[in-house]
Amino acid sequence: MVAMKMDAFLMETEFKDMLARQGLTLDRGENRTLQINVGYRCDLACRHCHLAAGPTRGELMTRATMQAVIAYARRGGFQVADVTGGAPELVPDLDYLLTGLAREVPQVMLRTNLTALEDDRRGHLLEICRQLRIVLVASFPAVTAAQVDAQRGQGVWSRSVAMLHQLNTLGYGLPDSGLELHLAANPGGAFLPQGQAAAERQFRRELAGRLGLAFNHLFIFANMPLGRFRTWLEQSGNAQDYMGKLTAAFNPQAVDGLMCRSLVSVAWDGILYDCDFNQAANLPMGGVRRHINEMDGPPEAGSTIATGRHCFACTAGAGFTCGGEIAA
Amino acid sequence: MDTYYDPKDLGRFQEIGKDAPELARKFFAYYGEVFAEGALSAREKALIGLAVAHTVQCPYCIDAYTVACLEKGSNLEEMTEALHVVTAIRGGASLVHGMQMRRQVEKLSL
Numbered sequence: 001m002v003a004m005k006m007d008a009f010l011m012e013t014e015f016k017d018m019l020a021r022q023g024l025t026l027d028r029g030e031n032r033t034l035q036i037n038v039g040y041r042c043d044l045a046c047r048h049c050h051l052a053a054g055p056t057r058g059e060l061m062t063r064a065t066m067q068a069v070i071a072y073a074r075r076g077g078f079q080v081a082d083v084t085g086g087a088p089e090l091v092p093d094l095d096y097l098l099t100g101l102a103r104e105v106p107q108v109m110l111r112t113n114l115t116a117l118e119d120d121r122r123g124h125l126l127e128i129c130r131q132l133r134i135v136l137v138a139s140f141p142a143v144t145a146a147q148v149d150a151q152r153g154q155g156v157w158s159r160s161v162a163m164l165h166q167l168n169t170l171g172y173g174l175p176d177s178g179l180e181l182h183l184a185a186n187p188g189g190a191f192l193p194q195g196q197a198a199a200e201r202q203f204r205r206e207l208a209g210r211l212g213l214a215f216n217h218l219f220i221f222a223n224m225p226l227g228r229f230r231t232w233l234e235q236s237g238n239a240q241d242y243m244g245k246l247t248a249a250f251n252p253q254a255v256d257g258l259m260c261r262s263l264v265s266v267a268w269d270g271i272l273y274d275c276d277f278n279q280a281a282n283l284p285m286g287g288v289r290r291h292i293n294e295m296d297g298p299p300e301a302g303s304t305i306a307t308g309r310h311c312f313a314c315t316a317g318a319g320f321t322c323g324g325e326i327a328a
Numbered sequence: 329m330d331t332y333y334d335p336k337d338l339g340r341f342q343e344i345g346k347d348a349p350e351l352a353r354k355f356f357a358y359y360g361e362v363f364a365e366g367a368l369s370a371r372e373k374a375l376i377g378l379a380v381a382h383t384v385q386c387p388y389c390i391d392a393y394t395v396a397c398l399e400k401g402s403n404l405e406e407m408t409e410a411l412h413v414v415t416a417i418r419g420g421a422s423l424v425h426g427m428q429m430r431r432q433v434e435k436l437s438l
Contacts, residue, residue, distance in 0.1 A: 144403050187398065194401035198371065202401050 013247060015311040022252045026305050031298035032262040034073055034105070035082040036061075037276055038094065039268040042087040043116050046152045047232055048141075048186055050224040050280045050310075053086040061268040063093045068270055068292050070100035076264070076298045081105040084276060087116035095128050102132040109135040111184070114163040115156060130170055133178060137219065138164065140183040143206040147188045164213050173214040184219045190238040192249060192316055196220045221320045222246070222313045226280040246312035254319020260305050266292050274305045281308050338388045371400035378407055379414040 019026055037051075038061040045054035061069075073081055081101040088094050088110060101108045110129060117126065129136065138160075142148050145157035164181075167173060173181030183203060187193045194202075200218040207213040223229050225243060233239040264285070265273040270292045272285040283306040284290065285299065314320050345352025363373050374396040381389030397407050 142403065144405065146405070147403055189398070191395055191398045194371065194399055198369065199401055202371075 015307045015309055015315075018247070018250055018312075019255070019307075022250075024252055024255050026255060026258065026261070026307065028299055028301055028303045028305060029261040030301060031076065031078060031264060033080040033082055033259070033264070034069075034076060034078040035084060035263055035265045035276060036069055036097070036101075037084050037265065037267050037279060038066075038086065038088045038091040038097065040086045041090045042085060042113065043090065044087070044113055044153050044156065046113075046139075046228070048151060048223045048229045050226040050229060050277055051086070052227040052231075052280075057086065059086075059268045060091050061097075063096060065268070065270045065292075066093060066097040066100065069097065069266055070104060072266070072292050072295060073101055073104040075296070078105050078264075078298070080107045080109060082109045082111070082263075084111040087113050089116035089119070089125060095125055098128060098132060098134060102134065107135060108132065109137055111137045111139070113139045113152075114160040118159060118163050118166075126167075126170060130172075130179060135180040135182070136167065136172055137182045137184050138167075138215075140164070140203075141185045142188055143203055151188050161211060161213070164207075164211075164215070168214050173216055175214075180216050181214075182217045182219055183215050184221065186221045186223050190223070190233060190236070190242040190245075192222055192245065193220045195318065222316050224277050224280070224310055224313045226277060226310050243309065243312070246316045247309075249316035250312060251315055251317060251319055254315045254317075257319060258314055260314075264299060277310055277313075278306055278308070281310055283308055333387050335388075335391065338391060341388075369400075371397075371402060374400045375402055375406065375410045379410040382411055383414045383418060 013021075040051050040053045040057035040059045041055065042049075042053040042057070043055060045052075081104075083094075083098065083101070085091070089112065091097075098108060098110065128134075139152075140148070140160060141151055148157040148160065149155065164173075167181055170179070171177035172179040185193070185199060185203070193199065196218065199220050203218050204215075207215065225233055225239070225246070230239070233242050260274040260278075263275060265276050265279055267273060267279050272290050272292060272295065273279040273283065274285050278284075285306065286304045287306045342352070342356065345356070363370060363377070366373075368376075374393055377389070378393035378397050381393045394407070
């Protein structure tokens, strides 16, 4: 019953003003991750999707842009390549991109919604992932069928569970297999997620105990007030309260670990952003629209990061980054 | 005052300390400690809070502990079961008093 007081400042404040109020700056540190969004087409149309990805979206990365991405991965000295979408599996030549990135970067991650992996034509993709030791990060928002289906579409729970079983059969998520399978979860509405450690225990207990499924770690994220989720917030009358909740939960200690400090996000068309969320908000890297071919190397440490009110979703509570919660 | 209950009052709850600050400080400190992780998890405590909120029929508490349960990772199935626990106890508490009724009837009846 004890609630945080939300005054007018919290309800309307800009992220940069909050940083200034706290005496903080947000600028780039050492670059570690190249995140590649290969397009917004997806077989699902999840209600929380910050990109409003779906089956009718036509934005897809071409092979020429993939070549530019692989070349940039080489000259940028990144430690991790993080391939996301949409559903990356629906993009032609994804195997070309993964193979090229695996030559240039120590660790390659592929984000999957699980259902897009089930097409038989993509059996070869799973084999490529296994051979290249690509880390899979699977969207799996909740431990009940009702919650997952409400968020992602009817029948998605059972299809996702079946694919997780298949991945386990290949060795993904099993101890000592060298094949990492992580789950990514998010709340089922306009509220903050539980702590990552507690959520991971709950998911492991439920998935291992009830379904016999194995995974390595759970990453948990707050829902981003962008795209389809933002539309839902506005239509359901939750927008103001949710933004107030995110703002009131601002944690200054989370700022230093934000993913945008160490990540470059490249969109399907080769334009660079500070993160995938800024891509959805159409805020290019440092506020300047640049193509990946214009970059000689990684962005300089200390350079500006573009921000918007949606950034409060990454600094709420313990804070969130592409690897889940930042710190307690 | 248009209504006895105003949802905005929940966000202003801490103003209750304005005229008794030391008591409020002690109360809110105790409250925070009670709901921290302990022998019971914060998630379990939120479920207990939700159930009790329905028993004391406090709309502020129902609002707050519904959100708390969601944010601690509980789902509607678990939350509904928690309500049935208190409903069973409330119903049972009424029913068990039937023994008093029965004793009285037995005493008065031939």
